[in-house]
Amino acid sequence: xxxxxxxxxxxxxxxxxxxxxxxxxxxxxxxxxxxxxxxxxxxxxxxxxxxxxxxxxxxxxxxxxxxxxxxxxxxxxxxxxxxxxxxxxxxxxxxxxxxxxxxxxxxxxxxxxxxxxxxxxxxxxxxxxxxxxxxxxxxxxxxxxxxxxxxxxxxxxxxxxxxxxxxxxxxxxxxxxxxxxxxxxxxxxxxxxxxxxxxxxxxxxxxxxxxxxxxxxxxxxxxxxxxxxxxxxxxxxxxxxxxxxxxxxxxxxxxxxxxxxxxxxxxxxxxxxxxxxxxxxxxxxxxxxxxxxxxxxxxxxxxxxxxxxxxxxxxxxxxxxxxxxxxxxxxxxxxxxxxxxxxxxxxxxxxxxxxxxxxxxxxxxxxxxx
Ligand code: IPM
Ligand code: MG
Numbered sequence: 001x002x003x004x005x006x007x008x009x010x011x012x013x014x015x016x017x018x019x020x021x022x023x024x025x026x027x028x029x030x031x032x033x034x035x036x037x038x039x040x041x042x043x044x045x046x047x048x049x050x051x052x053x054x055x056x057x058x059x060x061x062x063x064x065x066x067x068x069x070x071x072x073x074x075x076x077x078x079x080x081x082x083x084x085x086x087x088x089x090x091x092x093x094x095x096x097x098x099x100x101x102x103x104x105x106x107x108x109x110x111x112x113x114x115x116x117x118x119x120x121x122x123x124x125x126x127x128x129x130x131x132x133x134x135x136x137x138x139x140x141x142x143x144x145x146x147x148x149x150x151x152x153x154x155x156x157x158x159x160x161x162x163x164x165x166x167x168x169x170x171x172x173x174x175x176x177x178x179x180x181x182x183x184x185x186x187x188x189x190x191x192x193x194x195x196x197x198x199x200x201x202x203x204x205x206x207x208x209x210x211x212x213x214x215x216x217x218x219x220x221x222x223x224x225x226x227x228x229x230x231x232x233x234x235x236x237x238x239x240x241x242x243x244x245x246x247x248x249x250x251x252x253x254x255x256x257x258x259x260x261x262x263x264x265x266x267x268x269x270x271x272x273x274x275x276x277x278x279x280x281x282x283x284x285x286x287x288x289x290x291x292x293x294x295x296x297x298x299x300x301x302x303x304x305x306x307x308x309x310x311x312x313x314x315x316x317x318x319x320x321x322x323x324x325x326x327x328x329x330x331x332x333x334x335x336x337x338x339x340x341x342x343x344x345x346x347x348x349x350x351x352x353x354x355x356x357x358x359x360x361x362x363x364x365x366x367x368x369x370x
Contacts, residue, residue: 003036004318007067009060009096011045012080012089013291014301014354015073021303021358022071022310028362029323032369040067044096045075045089045291055092064096064284069317071310072096072286077293093286097137100282102270103169104176105135105249106312107288109236109256109266114335118261118344121233126259131239132184133256134177135249137270139169140199142246165199165245170206172273177243178215185240187219191228191248203245225252232256253288262343263289264302267309269316283317285309295342299353302341304331307361330364 006026010019026037042060043051055075056064064070075089083089096102111119111129119126144162151157174190181188190207194200204222211220223231225248231238232252236259244252257266266289272282287305295301311327314320339360340349352360 001033001036003038004068005066006037006039006313007060007063007070008039008041009044009056009064009070010041010047010073011043011075011092011291012047012077013074013293013296014289015045015075015291015306017297017299017301017354018287018303018306019071019073021354021361022306024358024362025307025310025327025365028365034323035318035320044072044092046077046080046083048092049080049083049087049089054087055089056095061095061099064100065282068280068283069313070096070100070284071306071313072284073306074287074289074291076291077296079293089291094142096284097270098143100284101138101272102282102284103136103138103273104173104271105133105137106176106180106269106271106316107133107135107249107253107256107266108268108312109133109253109260111260112265112332112335114332114338115261115265115344118340118346119259121236121259125236126261129236129259130184131236131256132180132241133249133253134173134180134241134243135253136165136169136173136243136245137249138246139165140246163197163199163245163247165202167202167206170203171210174207174210174243175214176271177241178210178218181218181241182215186217187221187240188215189221189223189228189239189242191223191225191242191244191252193225193248194222195224199245207243228252229255232259257288262302263305264341264343265304265308267305267312269309269312271316281317283313285313285317299355300342301354302343303354303358304341304361307331307358326365326368327361329368330361333364333368334360 010016116123116127141163144164192200192203315324
């Protein structure tokens with residue numbers, strides 16, 4: 001039987017609780033016996049800082065490099081607000097992305113029918129919504145140098161972040177978007193700010209060239225990122241795949257998430273380049289939401305985004321599309337039964353906590369798999 005190695009990095013806050021629910025799904029799949037998942041755990045974020053004084057240790061980075069996939073919870077919290085910038089919790093996640101070369105971040109925003117009324121947008125705008133945001137994840141202003149705060153001669157401070165993109169960085173993310181679009185609605189919107197940024201000009205040129213040579217069969221629209229933000233709340237269903245840079249992708253994906261009802265619903269996959277020999281990609285799967293310190297440790301968190309992220313691992317890392325479909329169906333089924341965590345609670349529904357939601361999804365999965 002094939003054994004896959006998973007590294008679980010729960011991190012901080014609700015990450016710990018939501019990853020615990022994923023572990024129950026893993027146990028179930030192991031008992032079902034088609035493949036075996038061997039799990040190891042590590043520390044990231046504030047949890048790593050408390051023990052090692054860094055946001056992720058070299059030993060845990062080494063485990064991440066060797067794992068077939070990393071399943072990540074969340075990082076951060078007020079407890080670490082004062083720690084030095086270089087070792088702040090988020091630095092652990094950024095190091096994982098950069099060192100593993102996870103340049104392609106897939107963020108599907110899907111509105112489950114049962115949740116259409118939980119969205120801040122009208123039901124008819126979001127019912128059936130299915131958008132894939134493809135966010136460039138290892139370049140742009142997140143990593144460009146210089147990145148510093150310097151004190152000027154007059155005593156004033158000056159802060160600099162640097163937005164950088166090269167042709168090859170844009171080409172590879174554009175190809176990911178076109179490949180995905182072919183399996184979906186065959187339409188890509190490329191979002192940038194070519195009207196003010198040189199990186200936007202290059203982004204636009206390169207995406208246009210990749211489209212011409214690589215994917216003329218796919219419909220391509222260029223859109224300014226601010227207009228994209230506006231269109232996402234005006235008429236989100238016009239979008240199929242949106243490809244955009246690291247920073248715009250961060251912002252647009254939170255916005256798209258809320259259209260689906262809650263940030264607690266949105267999974268993501270971060271993928272590296274395919275290994276030329278094995279075809280395998282390094283991969284990390286994480287919910288788009290953060291560590292939610294206000295509700296952490298109370299058993300109130302919505303585990304769906306983390307469970308659905310594991311579903312993306314089944315699909316993209318382990319070629320277990322059938323199991324991933326069942327898991328998505330189980331989530332939809334539980335929502336259709338009226339179970340809701342606090343973030344998606346609606347009048348007349350049944351309010352449950354993290355573990356109850358996890359149990360219900362597991363029970364539904366067992367039923368569907370039988
Ligand atoms: C995300 C998060 C991260 C980001 C933070 C935690 C560094 O907001 O994954 O969207 O900005 O990329
Ligand atoms: Mg974000």
